[in-house]
Amino acid sequence: MGKTIRFGVSLDSDLLDRFDRVCEEKSYQTRSEAIRDLIRNMLVQREWEEAKGELAGTLSLVYDHHHSGLTQKLLEIQHEVHDVILSTLHVHLDHHNCLEVLVLKGPADKIKTLGQKLISSKGVKHGQLGLTTTGQDLL
Amino acid sequence: MGKTIRFGVSLDSDLLDRFDRVCEEKSYQTRSEAIRDLIRNMLVQREWEEAKGELAGTLSLVYDHHHSGLTQKLLEIQHEVHDVILSTLHVHLDHHNCLEVLVLKGPADKIKTLGQKLISSKGVKHGQLGLTTTGQDLL
Amino acid sequence: MGKTIRFGVSLDSDLLDRFDRVCEEKSYQTRSEAIRDLIRNMLVQREWEEAKGELAGTLSLVYDHHHSGLTQKLLEIQHEVHDVILSTLHVHLDHHNCLEVLVLKGPADKIKTLGQKLISSKGVKHGQLGLTTTGQDLL
Amino acid sequence: MGKTIRFGVSLDSDLLDRFDRVCEEKSYQTRSEAIRDLIRNMLVQREWEEAKGELAGTLSLVYDHHHSGLTQKLLEIQHEVHDVILSTLHVHLDHHNCLEVLVLKGPADKIKTLGQKLISSKGVKHGQLGLTTTGQDLL
Numbered sequence: 117m118g119k120t121i122r123f124g125v126s127l128d129s130d131l132l133d134r135f136d137r138v139c140e141e142k143s144y145q146t147r148s149e150a151i152r153d154l155i156r157n158m159l160v161q162r163e164w165e166e167a168k169g170e171l172a173g174t175l176s177l178v179y180d181h182h183h184s185g186l187t188q189k190l191l192e193i194q195h196e197v198h199d200v201i202l203s204t205l206h207v208h209l210d211h212h213n214c215l216e217v218l219v220l221k222g223p224a225d226k227i228k229t230l231g232q233k234l235i236s237s238k239g240v241k242h243g244q245l246g247l248t249t250t251g252q253d254l255l
Numbered sequence: 256m257g258k259t260i261r262f263g264v265s266l267d268s269d270l271l272d273r274f275d276r277v278c279e280e281k282s283y284q285t286r287s288e289a290i291r292d293l294i295r296n297m298l299v300q301r302e303w304e305e306a307k308g309e310l311a312g313t314l315s316l317v318y319d320h321h322h323s324g325l326t327q328k329l330l331e332i333q334h335e336v337h338d339v340i341l342s343t344l345h346v347h348l349d350h351h352n353c354l355e356v357l358v359l360k361g362p363a364d365k366i367k368t369l370g371q372k373l374i375s376s377k378g379v380k381h382g383q384l385g386l387t388t389t390g391q392d393l394l
Numbered sequence: 395m396g397k398t399i400r401f402g403v404s405l406d407s408d409l410l411d412r413f414d415r416v417c418e419e420k421s422y423q424t425r426s427e428a429i430r431d432l433i434r435n436m437l438v439q440r441e442w443e444e445a446k447g448e449l450a451g452t453l454s455l456v457y458d459h460h461h462s463g464l465t466q467k468l469l470e471i472q473h474e475v476h477d478v479i480l481s482t483l484h485v486h487l488d489h490h491n492c493l494e495v496l497v498l499k500g501p502a503d504k505i506k507t508l509g510q511k512l513i514s515s516k517g518v519k520h521g522q523l524g525l526t527t528t529g530q531d532l533l
Numbered sequence: 534m535g536k537t538i539r540f541g542v543s544l545d546s547d548l549l550d551r552f553d554r555v556c557e558e559k560s561y562q563t564r565s566e567a568i569r570d571l572i573r574n575m576l577v578q579r580e581w582e583e584a585k586g587e588l589a590g591t592l593s594l595v596y597d598h599h600h601s602g603l604t605q606k607l608l609e610i611q612h613e614v615h616d617v618i619l620s621t622l623h624v625h626l627d628h629h630n631c632l633e634v635l636v637l638k639g640p641a642d643k644i645k646t647l648g649q650k651l652i653s654s655k656g657v658k659h660g661q662l663g664l665t666t667t668g669q670d671l672l
Contacts (some may be wrong), residue, residue, distance in 0.1 A: 118406050118407030118408040118409075118410075118411075119406075119407050120404050120405065120406055120407070121404065121405055121406070121407045121410055122402045122403065122404045122405075123402065123403060123405070123410070123425065124400045124401065124402055124403075124426075125400065125401060125402075125403055125425070125426045125429050125430075126398050126399065126400045126426050127398065127399055127400075127401070127426070127430060127433070128396050128397075128398055128399070128533035129396030129397050129398070129399045130396040130531060130533055131396075131430070131433065131434070131437075131531075131532065131533045132396075132399055132401070133396075134437055134531065134532075135433050135436075135437065138436060138437060138440050141371075142371045142374075142375050143371055143372045143375040143376075144375045145375075145377065146377075147401065147403070148402075148403045148404050148405070149375065149377050150375070151403050151429060151432070151433075152403075152405060152409070153374070153375070154429070154432040154433070154436065155405070155409065155413050155429075155432070156380055156381055156409070157381070158413075158416060158432065159409075159412055159413065159416060160381050162416050172317070172348070172354060174313060174315045174354075174356055174385065176313045176385055176387050178311070178387055178388055178389075178390040178393075179390075180390070180394075202346050202348075202354075203344060203346050204344075205342060205343075205344035205356060205358065207341050207342050207358050209311070209341075209360070209389055209390060210389070210390075210391070212390070213389060213390030213391065215311060215313075215341075215358055215387070215390075217313055217344060217356050217358060219344065219346050219354055219356060221348070232280075232281045232282055233282045235281075235292070236281050236282040236283045236284075236288065236289070236292070237282075238284065238285075238288050240292075241295055241388065241390050241393045241394075242295055242296070242299050242387050242388050242390070242393070243292075244385050244386075244387055246313065246315055246383050246385040247383075248315050248317055248354070248381050248383055249317055249380065249381050250317075250348055250349070250352060251317045251318075251319070251348060251349075251351070251352030251354075251380050251381070252349065252352065253408060253409075253412060254317075254380045254381065254409065254412075255319075255380070255406035255408055255409050257545050257546030257547040257548075257549075257550075258545075258546050259543050259544065259545055259546070260543070260544055260545070260546045260549055261541045261542065261543045261544075262541065262542060262544070262549070262564065263539045263540070263541055263542075263565075264539065264540060264541075264542055264564070264565045264568050264569075265537050265538065265539045265565050266537065266538055266539075266540070266565070266569060266572070267535050267536075267537055267538070267672035268535030268536050268537070268538045269535040269670060269672055270535075270569070270572065270573070270576075270670075270671065270672050271535075271538055271540070272535075273576055273670060273671075274572050274575075274576065277575060277576060277579050286540065286542070287541075287542045287543050287544070290542050290568060290571070290572075291542075291544060291548070293568070293571040293572070293575065294544070294548065294552050294568075294571070295548070297552075297555060297571065298548075298551055298552065298555060301555050392547060392548075392551060393548065393551075394545035394547055394548050419649075420649045420652075420653050421649055421650045421653040421654075422653045423653075423655065424655075427653065427655050428653070431652070431653070431660075434658055434659055435659070438659050450595070450626070450632060452591060452593045452632075452634055452663065454591045454663055454665050456589070456665055456666055456667075456668040456671075457668075458668070458672075480624050480626075480632075481622060481624050482622075483620060483621075483622035483634060483636065485619050485620050485636050487589070487619075487638070487667050487668060488667070488668075488669070490668070491667060491668030491669065492668075493589060493591075493619075493636055493665070493668075495591055495622060495634050495636060497622065497624050497632055497634060499626070510558075510559045510560055511560045513559075513570070514559050514560040514561045514562075514566065514567070514570070515560075516562065516563075516566050518570075519573055519666065519668050519671045519672070520573055520574070520577050520665050520666050520668070520671065521570075522663050522664075522665055524591065524593055524661050524663040525661075526593050526595055526632070526659050526661055527595055527658065527659050528595075528626055528627070528630060529595040529596075529597070529626060529627075529629070529630030529632075529658050529659070530627065530630065532595075532658045532659065533597075533658075
């Protein structure tokens, strides 16, 4: 972590008014915090484009646990690459539906391949990979 | 849950070849399963556009727990709307960074407002709302 | 157009280094310009979420002009709402394929409905609505 | 272009009802056409992920033509890579604002680099690259 630096941004006053209004709607307390978020989003997007080093992602799966052999299959796929799965959370949405979230950390291609295998399993109704960050070098 | 129906789709053979190849790359075992996934994705997207009834989402937050007062603030925001938060999962990524996932169920606007409040909190490095489904009527 | 205002943003020096590097890769000449772009993107996204007033969009269509009755059908759909279509550009990609771009200005729902009608026409291979802005109040 | 093939898809009847309703809202005349569109979208997305061969895109730019030296600069950037720009369309949105669309065909990296250079130019208010297809092998 480096030291905090302050630099100036010049902007048309009308544009600044609109920006301030949206910041308030989104609950930002300062302009700096909103701009830091815009910058960090841009950097996280770039991390995934470059696909180097360790990345983090969250995979959500909605499925019917009554589907024959499905829970067993999902477990087996996960164990093959257990080293990229930090943890999983399971919620019983109703009598049939489960929502499971996997927190993933590792190389981009390994995370994406795992996501495709789980999402394409028969009985999984909806699957989605959220691209986030390990937070390192992102202060 | 209704009964299973079979219907025909007509497609150019070259296009079908390309589709089959991508299905294989994505680990789909049958064309039907790949097409059901395309259809269900389209319906989940529509659910969020229409924003009616109960929806489900997953919110991921990466933050530094050393940031003064942050964990307390995130907890307070969550307790105000505890009824839309089904569960949360916390992972210690390293000495500084935490990744927290919240599983959310409720009306679209309540889910989005909660997401904006948490994401805009100072000290949260990256936040992201994943739009998924309760799985009801999605067989 | 208001007057130009300068305000300060505080940021960790390591984060600033990463931001500067990505700005350079993306050909930004100053930090201010990159931040103005991030802010304007956020505002354009917000314009489309709020869906008020006049918005602008570009619709691209790729289709085979040999497809029976298609060019006639696309023209008829367009003439029904000619007031939201400012102009169109047509490119002959090869012997079969055409790429057509429509520049649209008007209410959000009218733009979206037109897009869906054209994209869903049989013979259109790929269609896509790009959400942009009339540029007013966006300095 | 191959011959037309017909294959069966099995689906729960409730899911099919929901799919039919959304197809109608989106103006699809047959299920087959809607499914072909879903498949072609998946393939176009894949084309851009793989980034091989010739791809097509549309770049939209909104800018103020009064901005000193801007039109000249945009022209110069375009001429450096004129071979990937098939055509451009210019619309005078109002006294200040222009909307310009460039139709691009070429390698993925060349299209993306050109997009970044133009979008990052000072005076460009909003820029956006739409990823589409040359339509070849997409019947």
